[in-house]
Amino acid sequence: MIFVYGFGECEKMAMHERKVIELDQGWDFMQKGITKLKNLLEVKPGETQFSSEDYMMLYTTIYNMCTQKPPHDYSQQLYEKYREAFVEYIDDMVLPALREKHHEYMLKELQKRWQNHKVMVRWLSRFFYYLDRYFIARRSLPGLNEVGLTCFRDRVYQEMKSMVKDAVLSLIDQEREGEQIDRALLKNILDIFVEIGLGSMECYENDFEEYLLKETAAYYSRKASIWILEDSCPDYMLKAEECLKREKDRVGHYLHSSSENKLLEKVQHELLSVYANQLLEKEHSGCHVLLRDDKTEDLSRMFRLFSKINRGLDPVSQMFKEHVTSEGMALVKQAEDAASNKKEEKRDIMGVQEQVFVRKIIELHDKYLNYVVECFQNHTLFHKALKEAFEVFCNKGVAGSSSAELLATFCDNILKKGGSEKLSDEAIEETLEKVVKLLAYISDKDLFAEFYRKKLARRLLFDKSANDDHERSILTKLKQQCGGQFTSKMEGMVTDLTLARENQTQFEEYLTSNSQANPGIDLTVTVLTTGFWPSYKSFDLNLPSEMVKCVEVFKEFYQTKTKHRKLTWIYSLGTCNINGKFDSKTIEMIVTTYQAAALLLFNASERLSYAEVMTQLNLTDDDVIRLLHSLSCAKYKILVKEPNTKTISPNDVFTFNNKFTDRMRRIKIPLPPVDEKKKVVEDVDKDRRYAIDASIVRIMKSRKVLGHQQLVMECVEQLGRMFKPDFKAIKKRIEDLITRDYLERDKENPNLYRYLA
Amino acid sequence: MMSKLGRGQKDKVQQFMAITGASEKVALQALKGSEWHLEGAFDIFYSQPQIRAFTDTRHLEELFKRYKDPDVDMVFVEGISLLCNDLQVDPQDIVMLVLSWHMKAATMCEFSRQEFIGGLQSLGVDSIPKLREKLPSLRNELRDEHKFHEIYNFAFSWAREKGQKSLALDTALGMWRLLFSEKHWPLVEHWCQFLQVRHNKAISRDTWSQLLEFVKNIDPQLSNYDEEGAWPYLIDEFVEYLTENGIVPTRK
Known part of the structure; x- marks a missing residue:
């Protein structure tokens, strides 16, 4: 307000005739004001504050001297004298005061002097304000404020900056060593470096920051070289983290915010990058040890620290991968050892050991997935490391069983009756979820699917499935993970069974309404x-006449429902409940259709030789041996074999065992299943050949001409979701397709294939 | 004969005969075949040796009659034995393969009339002595890289059983031994042994033709063999076999 008012006054005065003020005269007056200002700044006793009148007079004098007609316009001279006033003050008062002080005292003096200087600039520039408005503006000269500050920079800052920098760095060093320092002082001093740049950071950066960074690097380099020898990895990391925190605080307290990244980078470089390997590989406390001892807190710290340096996480994730791999391999070895300790003859049957193995793998996965999420903040590198580690040992297999088979069996054991009744629904769901997760690491997904289908078929057909909801739930999970194609057959199987139940109800209704058709x-x-289920042999077993009638009745019924479907009977999957009239009592026997057919032969004959059984049943040797063994050499001896040995031979003769009895009224006579492993593997192998052929043809059809390696790569990529095709297998398929004239080699370049449409 | 020709045509015949030293009949044949362009006629003359030498068709017919099966218009094993006898070469001699190649014979141990007469015509011979004289030059053709390549690939179809896509292993081994004794491939015996031990199945045309590429391009120490390449898997396995058995130094 006072400015505007004063200005108005001056305009008014200028309108009247005015006495010319000579330069010396005017400047004398100004000089008095300046001296008063200096005295105020130097806190001379007795000096009074400027009154608004004082100020008005000074301003008006300048105004008048600048608005006189030439040659009495003293603007130029006053502009110079304005600068000289500062120079004089600095040379007389400021520099001598600074020069006699040192270190922190010098800094304090500088702090004061800078404050004073700013006050002086403020006041003087007010007195000379009129210059700013017209003279300076018109000639594009540096403004009053700038002139004032430039004086300080050129005379004081230039002389003192190096000493100031040294003093500041020495204080920072003291603080790093744990001493208390005057942070406010440092803040003010460093502000000078910023302000003196008049908008540019050059002074701060070149005169201070550069040295700070150098000094910091040297400081931490010294520290690190000692710590790395003396401290354990966790201790070192604690110190490093603490140092980084303190440096960050330092920026907050007195450094310019632009220094933060540069400073931290230096510290990280010296403390972490330089010693990364040495630190991570410390023999008794390095990354491996921390992983081994489950030091999650230290590992989290490790992640935090190393995530900040370029490629710093690479070695950590590598070690993580190595650790998980070796843990997994240890489990594989454990399971191998357990399996080889088992009795020779039981080796083929999947036992508890394998079940335990899968459980342990799941636990291992839980544990380290948790590490990835908690310690390693879900970082992709660690997800990748976990994946790669699991892919190594999840594809190893144990004791002749591939991991695909192990997983399928594991699922079977959970889903079948008596497998997991003790578990809650939630626990089962959770376990299934985890198995499916593991499946992601298995490269032979097609092999898993085939084994799974075999086991699912057994569960569904022999009423061994514990819970329909769980069956459907795991299929949903598999579908999510592996796609609809993967589960379509399995879903078809489950649906088939539902339809079959409806069908059975209709059949029973049919029998009730057609009582003459009822086979009794x-x-x-x-x-x-057909397509959904695994392929089964459908041999022409000679059914007993009673059963033939049943088949006929059902065929008739089915004809009424549909005309266009062909029924193929798979007797090998059938079961029968038959009554055995033994001397002591009648016992109900639950047997397979094969076994029943064999037993029913003895209704007609007292005594049958092996050859007779075989011709009457029309079965292969393998089947006949298997089922006769189950009836005469196993737990329940329904047939008496001559001679009485433990194995079946083609010269044996059998008779019905009238004397047989059991304390139960109902017994189940198991027929051990044939080992299907080989067939499953063969089936999968065949399917793979088709899949590779199809993939190659698909690729070549769209590309027409393609190099060998590229074709192999694209083929692997296309099929990778289901299985990892062997390069050799791909090559064989390519050669086969060449032979079948789907492809040819380029005449000039045998590495190039052409598609033959 | 010349009288039917125009003046320009006569000139060309004269010119052709003067340059090539060929008979009038040959000159006419070549010029007619190129629609009376001299340049084209020279091409024909120099690329088709059969027209250079005059062969007497009657002689050829008689020769064919001597060897052919009494009932069928074909030369069979007996005829070929007789021919070899007349030529005083072993039926197993590789020169017989070269001869068959010239005859464009479809199948081993058989010549049709067309193959027999056409082949001898193309060689410019119409008698046994002439053919026998020709044998050393036929043998020499194997030294020509390009011709060897053709003869090698010809041998596959020629030796293959009728109606089969692949070549029976035993036949293939015999042919390889024959061909590579000429070409001096040091690994041929290892290759044959490897196939008998590890493969024991028929050989596809691709494997057959790629083996020659392998022999031509890969040195016997296998230092420039690339396992990532498109070599047939049998060749890959052969390389493994060689390394496993210490026949070649282990690769890095």
Whole structure:
């Protein structure tokens, strides 16, 4: 307000005739004001504050001297004298005061002097304000404020900056060593470096920051070289983290914010990058040891620290991968050892050991996934490391069983009756979820699917499935992970069974309404869709006449439902409940259709030789041996074998064992399943050949001409979701396709294939 | 004969005969075949040796009659034995393969009339002595890289059983031994042994033709063999076999 008012006054005065003020005269007056200002700044006793009148007079004098007609316009001279006033003050008062002080005292003096200087600039520039408005503006000269500050920079700052920098750095060094320092002082001093740049950071950066960074690097380099020898990895990391925190605080307290990244980078470089390997590989406390001892807190710290340096996490994730791999391999070895300790003859049957193995793998996965999430903040590098580690040992297999088979069996054990009744629904769901997760690491997903289908078929057909919801739930999970194609057959199987139940109800209704058709035997038929189910041998077993009638009745019924479907009977999957009239009592026997057919032969004959059984049943040697063994050499000896040995031979003769009895009224006579492993593997192998052929043809059809390596790569990529095709297998398929004239080699370049449409 | 020709045509015949030293008949044949362009006629003359030498068709017919099966218009094993006898060469001699190649024979141990007569015509011979004289030059053709390549690939179809896509292993081994004794491939015996031990199945045309590429391009120490390349898997396995058995130094 006072400015505007004063200005108005001056304009008014200028309108009247005015006495010319000579330069010397005017400047004398100004000089008085300046001296008063200096005295105030130097806190001379007795000096009074400027009154608004004083100020008005000074301003008006300048105004008048600048608005006089030439040659009495003293603007130029006053502009110079304005600068000289500062120079004089600095040379007389400021520099001598600074020069006699040192270190922190010098800094304090400088702090004061800078404050004073700014006050002086403020006041003087007010007195000379009129210059700013017209003279300076018109000639584009540096403004009053700038002139004032430049004086300080050129005379004081230039002389003192190096000493100031040294003093500041020495204080910082003291603080790093744990002493208390005057942070406010440092803040003010460093502000000078910023302000003196008049908008540019050059002074701060070149005169201070550069040295700070050098000094910091040297400081931490010294520290690190000692710590790395003396401290354990966790201790070192604690110190490093603390140092980084303190440096960050330092920036907050007195450094310019632009220094933060540069400073921290220096510290990280000296403390972490330089010693990364040495630190991570410390023999008794390095990364491996921390992983081994589950030091999650230290590992989290390690992640935090090393995530800040360029490629710093690479070695950590590598070690993580190595650790998880070796843990997994140890489990594989453990399971191998357990398996080889088992009795020779039981080796083929999947046992508890393998079940335990899968459980342990799941636990291992839980544990380290948790590490990835908690310690390693879900970083992709660590997810990748975990994946790669699991891919190594999840594809190893144990004791002749591939991991695909192990997983399928594991699922079977959970899903079948008596497998996991003790578990809650939630626990089962959770376990299934985890198995499916593991499946992601298995490269032979097609092999898993095939084994899974075999086991699912057994569960569904022999009513061994514990819970329909769980069956459907795991299929949903598999579908999510592996795609619809993967589960379509399995889903078809489950649906088939539901349809089969409806079908059975209809069949029973049919029998009730057509009582003449009723064969007098309870018959349950499960109608399945060929493509969904694993392939089964359908041999022409000579059914007993009673059963033939059943088949006929069902065929008739089915004809009424549909005309266009062909029924293929798979007797090998059938079961029968038959009554054995033994001397002591009648016992109900639950047997397979094969076994039943064999037993029923003895209704007609007292005594049958091996050859007779075989011709009457029309079965292969393998099957006949298996089922006769189950009836005469196993737990329940329904047939008496001559001679009485433990194995079946083609010269044996059998008779019905009238004397047989058991304390139960109902017994189940198991027929050990044939080992299907080989067939599953063969089936999968065949499917793979088709899959590779199809993939190659698909690729070549769209590309027409393609180099060998590229074709192999694209093929692997296309098929990778289901299995990892062997390069050799791909090559064989390519050669086969060449032979079949789908492809040819380029005449000039045998590495190039052409598609033959 | 010349009288039917125009003046320009006569000139060309004269010119052609003067330059090539060929008979009038040959000159006419070549010029007619190129629609009376001299340049084209020279091409024909020099690229088709059969027209250079005059062969007497009657002689060829008689020769064919001597060797052919009494019932069928074909030369069979007996005929070929007789031919070899007349030529005083072993039926197993590789020169017989070269001869068959010239005859464009479809199948081993068989010549049709067309193959027999056409082949001899193209060689410019119409008698046994002439053919026998020709044998050393036929043998020499194997030294020519390009011709060897053709003869090698010809041998596959020629030696293959009728109606089969692949070549029976035993036949293949015999052919390889024959061909590579000429070409001096030091690994041929290892290759044959490897196939008998590890493969024991028929050989596809691709494997057959790629083996020659392998022999031509890969040195016997296998230092320039690339396992990532498109070599047939049998060749890859052969390389493994060689390394496993210490026949070649282990690769890095």
